[in-house]
Amino acid sequence: MAKRITTPLDEETIAGLRAGDQVLLTGVVYTARDAAHKRLIALIKERKELPIDLRGQVIYYVGPAPAKPGDPIGSAGPTTSMRMDPYAPILMEHGMKGMIGKGMRSREVRDAMVRHRAVYFAAVGGAAALVAKRIKSAEVVAYEELGPEAIRKLYVDDLPLFVIDDIHGADLYEQGVAKYRKE
Amino acid sequence: MSDREDDEMGCTKPRVIPSGDIADAMEELCISACCNLPEENLKTIEAFAAAEESEVGRQVLEMILENHRLAAREQRPACQDTGLAVVFLELGQDVRIERGDLVAAINEGVRRGYEKGYLRKSVVSEPLFERKNTCDNTPAIIHTDIVPGSELKITLAPKGGGAENMSGIAMMIPAAGVEGVRKFVIEQVRKAGPNPCPPVVVGVGIGGNFETAPLLAKKALVRPMGSRNPNPAYAALEDELLEAINRLGIGPQGLGGSTTALAVHVEYAPCHIASLPVAVNLNCHVSPHRSITL
Numbered sequence: 001m002a003k004r005i006t007t008p009l010d011e012e013t014i015a016g017l018r019a020g021d022q023v024l025l026t027g028v029v030y031t032a033r034d035a036a037h038k039r040l041i042a043l044i045k046e047r048k049e050l051p052i053d054l055r056g057q058v059i060y061y062v063g064p065a066p067a068k069p070g071d072p073i074g075s076a077g078p079t080t081s082m083r084m085d086p087y088a089p090i091l092m093e094h095g096m097k098g099m100i101g102k103g104m105r106s107r108e109v110r111d112a113m114v115r116h117r118a119v120y121f122a123a124v125g126g127a128a129a130l131v132a133k134r135i136k137s138a139e140v141v142a143y144e145e146l147g148p149e150a151i152r153k154l155y156v157d158d159l160p161l162f163v164i165d166d167i168h169g170a171d172l173y174e175q176g177v178a179k180y181r182k183e
Numbered sequence: 184m185s186d187r188e189d190d191e192m193g194c195t196k197p198r199v200i201p202s203g204d205i206a207d208a209m210e211e212l213c214i215s216a217c218c219n220l221p222e223e224n225l226k227t228i229e230a231f232a233a234a235e236e237s238e239v240g241r242q243v244l245e246m247i248l249e250n251h252r253l254a255a256r257e258q259r260p261a262c263q264d265t266g267l268a269v270v271f272l273e274l275g276q277d278v279r280i281e282r283g284d285l286v287a288a289i290n291e292g293v294r295r296g297y298e299k300g301y302l303r304k305s306v307v308s309e310p311l312f313e314r315k316n317t318c319d320n321t322p323a324i325i326h327t328d329i330v331p332g333s334e335l336k337i338t339l340a341p342k343g344g345g346a347e348n349m350s351g352i353a354m355m356i357p358a359a360g361v362e363g364v365r366k367f368v369i370e371q372v373r374k375a376g377p378n379p380c381p382p383v384v385v386g387v388g389i390g391g392n393f394e395t396a397p398l399l400a401k402k403a404l405v406r407p408m409g410s411r412n413p414n415p416a417y418a419a420l421e422d423e424l425l426e427a428i429n430r431l432g433i434g435p436q437g438l439g440g441s442t443t444a445l446a447v448h449v450e451y452a453p454c455h456i457a458s459l460p461v462a463v464n465l466n467c468h469v470s471p472h473r474s475i476t477l
Contacts, residue, residue: 022239035314065263065303074301075254075263080345080378102436103345103378124243124436125345125380126469127250128263147316148263148303160246162239162438173377176439180237181432 002160008056009097009119017119017163019170024158025121029060029100033079035149036142037087044090051142051151055095058121062100063148064138065128073138073154077128078102081120085109092116100161104173113165121161122172134159187277187333195277198333200477202283205335208475209292212339213268214300216473217260220251223408224445224470231382231442240440244382247435247468258300262469264343265302268293268323271340271405275332289337290321305344326398340405340472346383346465349375352397355459364389364461365424371463372428372444377437380467384408385428385447388462390454400464403448405472412449421447435468445470 005013007027017023030052032040043050061081065074081101088099089112097118102125105113113120123131135154142151164172187195225248232244254261270289280288297304297320306321307314353367368387375383388399411418424447434440445468454460 063263063303063305065260065265066301068259068301074303075260077263079264080348082378102380104376104437122377122436122438124246124250126262126467127246129254129257129259129261130246130250132259132263133253147318148305149316162436172439173437176237176434176437177376177432179432180434180439180441182430 004158007058007098009058011117014097014117014119014167017166018168019163019166019172019175021163023121023161023163025058025161026157026159027155029058029154029156030141031060031062031064031152031154033061033063033149034083035146036151037084039143041087041090044094054091056097057095058098058100059091059096060100060123060154064132064152067138071132073132073135075128076132076135077125078123081105088112092118105165110165110169110171114167114169117167119163119167120165122164123159123161131159197279198275198277199279199281200335202280202285202288204477205280205285205288205337206292206295208337208477209289209339210296210299212337212473212475213293213296213302213341214258216339216341216471217265217300217302218258219255219473220261220469220471221408221473225251227408227445228382228468231445235435235440235442237434237438237440239438240435240442243435243438244442251469260300260302261471262343262467263303264305264345265297266341266343267306268320269340269342269401270323270325271338271402272325272327273330273336274327275334276329277333278335286325289323289325293321293323294319335477336474337477338405338472338474340401343467346379346467349379350397350400350462350464352393352460352462354393355461357457357459359459361420363459365427367461368424368463369427369431372465373431373433375465376433379465381433381437382435382442382445382468384445384466384470385424386464386466387424387447387449388464389449389451389460391452391460392454393460395452396460396462397464399450399452400462403450404464404466404470406448408470409446410448414451417449417451421449
């Protein structure tokens with residue numbers, strides 16, 4: 001049974017999520033991947049203002065395909081999260097509460113999630129056309145020149161996600177392999 | 184021997200292909216490859232979904248199938264990562280291309296296809312310093328084989344970054360043998376885990392050289408899904424590897440299960456007496472590819 005949750009993520013919701021939970025997410029989500037993260041970290045290091053307020057927010061690692069006429073967005077499945085591992089702990093320090101992507105996170109990122117009470121979700125990779133149907137609006141809010149790598153503000157409605165890493169230290173990928181591996 | 188007629192000098196008349204036809208074919212291929220996945224792909228995923236041990240794994244495979252059908256119905260890319268345009272050309276040696284440059288025609292087709300098909304532009308012109316997007320998904324990566332005959336076969340296998348990044352090569356010594364190759368291939372898939380969007384298709388290139396083993400592995404990926412190497416020893420290796428990989432427990436999207444790979448395709452080539460190169464190129468479960476013959 002999927003749990004319905006909304007953004008911004010509050011402490012109670014975060015504490016109640018466990019690795020393996022299936023959720024349906026509704027609310028605002030920001031997109032960013034490699035190039036945008038690099039710029040955000042540079043701004044943080046220079047103590048400059050960020051184009052978005054990270055507090056309580058969820059970042060979706062995605063570079064969408066261009067929208068067909070009449071659609072808010074094109075196919076928009078997750079990209080591989082570990083490329084953003086070098087940047088994620090700093091963003092959590094600045095208030096980011098959730099990340100959506102796919103694939104394993106590093107030990108450092110997982111420790112930062114426990115420390116800063118943030119959750120990591122996976123969207124189904126390659127189910128990008130289906131995922132796009134759950135995105136009701138999309139607008140570029142920063143770095144338009146980066147094209148697919150721009151920061152977009154999305155409104156998602158019942159976006160199906162799996163909780164991969166919770167704030168209690170559990171990891172669904174580890175659990176999955178442990179359960180199904182055969183020698 | 185050519186079946187084409189001779190000219191007055193006794194030389195085979197070339198088959199002329201206007202470069203414009205090549206650009207048009209490429210444009211259509213780009214859109215079709217990203218939206219319409221091969222029938223064997225869907226049939227293979229269906230079969231694995233029916234046998235998947237994990238309930239969540241089965242759900243994920245059903246979702247993937249629903250996605251791929253939606254993509255074809257609405258002509259949308261199955262995945263947002265519509266990839267680098269990897270093009271294999273089998274150019275008949277009796278073909279002459281006229282009214283334009285072959286490479287330019289391929290790239291023009293990619294440019295038009297990725298624009299008209301609302302496909303993503305995912306290429307940066309320089310990899311290390313500025314990494315500026317070329318904004319039209321060119322240049323394509325083109326591999327050309329000159330073959331007998333008077334046709335041009337174009338195969339497009341758009342390649343996304345996720346699975347490509349999990350690929351690898353080992354320059355083994357001959358003594359490593361079948362066991363060494365097995366271990367390397369299985370370990371490459373194991374350490375990739377959820378990252379390449381399992382269930383994966385595993386392309387293995389054995390032999391050749393440092394530069395050709397990876398190409399063999401990539402060519403292996405465009406074989407129809409589940410097809411077998413005609414050499415029985417290599418076909419047996421394909422079966423063995425698929426079974427071993429599916430015991431890893433990684434499962435659909437790495438969430439746990441018995442479907443980690445949909446197929447393993449092995450290609451081989453002659454190699455140096457001192458070498459045993461082995462390359463593994465992974466494809467995700469979308470594994471798009473499409474061909475046209477002019």
